[in-house]
Amino acid sequence: MGRILLLAAVLLLLLWLLRGRVWGRGRRGGDASADADSGGGSASAAGAAALPRDRRVLLQARVRLWRALPPVLQDRLLPRIEEFLARVPFIGAGGLTVNEDMRTIIAAQACLVTLGGEDAGFEALHGITLHPDEFVVEEADEDEETGVVTEGWRTLSGQSVDGERIVLSWRDVEEAEHRDDGYNVVIHEFTHFLEQTRPGGDPAAHKALEAAHEELCDAVDRGDDTLLDPYGAEDLTEFLAVAAEMFFSRPSDLRTHHPSLYGILRVSFALDPASWPGDTSADADHSL
Numbered sequence: 001m002g003r004i005l006l007l008a009a010v011l012l013l014l015l016w017l018l019r020g021r022v023w024g025r026g027r028r029g030g031d032a033s034a035d036a037d038s039g040g041g042s043a044s045a046a047g048a049a050a051l052p053r054d055r056r057v058l059l060q061a062r063v064r065l066w067r068a069l070p071p072v073l074q075d076r077l078l079p080r081i082e083e084f085l086a087r088v089p090f091i092g093a094g095g096l097t098v099n100e101d102m103r104t105i106i107a108a109q110a111c112l113v114t115l116g117g118e119d120a121g122f123e124a125l126h127g128i129t130l131h132p133d134e135f136v137v138e139e140a141d142e143d144e145e146t147g148v149v150t151e152g153w154r155t156l157s158g159q160s161v162d163g164e165r166i167v168l169s170w171r172d173v174e175e176a177e178h179r180d181d182g183y184n185v186v187i188h189e190f191t192h193f194l195e196q197t198r199p200g201g202d203p204a205a206h207k208a209l210e211a212a213h214e215e216l217c218d219a220v221d222r223g224d225d226t227l228l229d230p231y232g233a234e235d236l237t238e239f240l241a242v243a244a245e246m247f248f249s250r251p252s253d254l255r256t257h258h259p260s261l262y263g264i265l266r267v268s269f270a271l272d273p274a275s276w277p278g279d280t281s282a283d284a285d286h287s288l
């Protein structure tokens with residue numbers, strides 16, 4: 001009798017253990033976005049084969065620049081995203097917990113900036129800090145004429161720090177999906193990052209870029225409405241970043257209104273987004 005009870009108890013225990021394992025595996029595999037953490041790496045409990053398909057679903061739903069890509073470029077971008085996620089650590093700031101969806105959405109747009117090149121070009125990137133919203137940084141401004149340094153604070157939606165670290169506001173990353181003015185903080189900051197880490201380039205292209213920048217400065221001085229964000233008038237570096245945002249977000253509009261600038265960027269990025277069938281520019285809805 002005692003042995004039967006013991007056997008029954010062992011059987012019950014075994015059944016209970018098996019039930020627990022099946023339940024646990026099902027839950028983890030069913031919701032990749034629940035794997036929230038602030039460390040680096042692409043995580044892989046679901047298995048290497050499942051990840052690219054899941055990423056495609058997520059990117060299709062959440063990233064308009066992904067939807068704009070022809071399939072051949074999506075196929076080229078995907079392994080770059082995996083490599084980026086495996087290499088670049090993300091850190092949540094201001095109480096934000098960074099999850100896999102956030103990492104994927106940012107990585108896809110970062111890798112798009114260098115998709116035309118031979119390699120991803122992010123070897124120097126030490127990490128990405130992600131804030132829930134705009135963040136405040138301390139800044140010192142030196143007056144060129146007097147040399148007087150004024151210290152103060154500035155609110156930012158993104159920052160590329162010393163060619164080593166990118167800081168972003170998650171709210172601004174998400175805004176790129178809803179705004180139709182070309183705004184894209186990820187494209188903006190990663191363009192800065194590339195300029196910081198890969199200086200130089202074609203002198204003729206640089207001259208043409210300067211001319212386009214002057215053109216924007218004049219338009220802003222006249223008070224004209226401009227396709228490019230007037231913030232690009234600040235200096236040549238900001239101009240390039242703002243122009244890159246428009247190049248990827250509203251390529252047809254940029255090509256129509258600034259064909260020579262579009263041509264410079266097409267060569268620099270080695271991409272031609274205005275020719276992509278999924279171009280997300282909406283001709284009728286974008287008035288200048």
Ligand SMILES: [Zn+2]
Binds near residue numbers: 188192237241
């Ligand atoms: Zn900038």
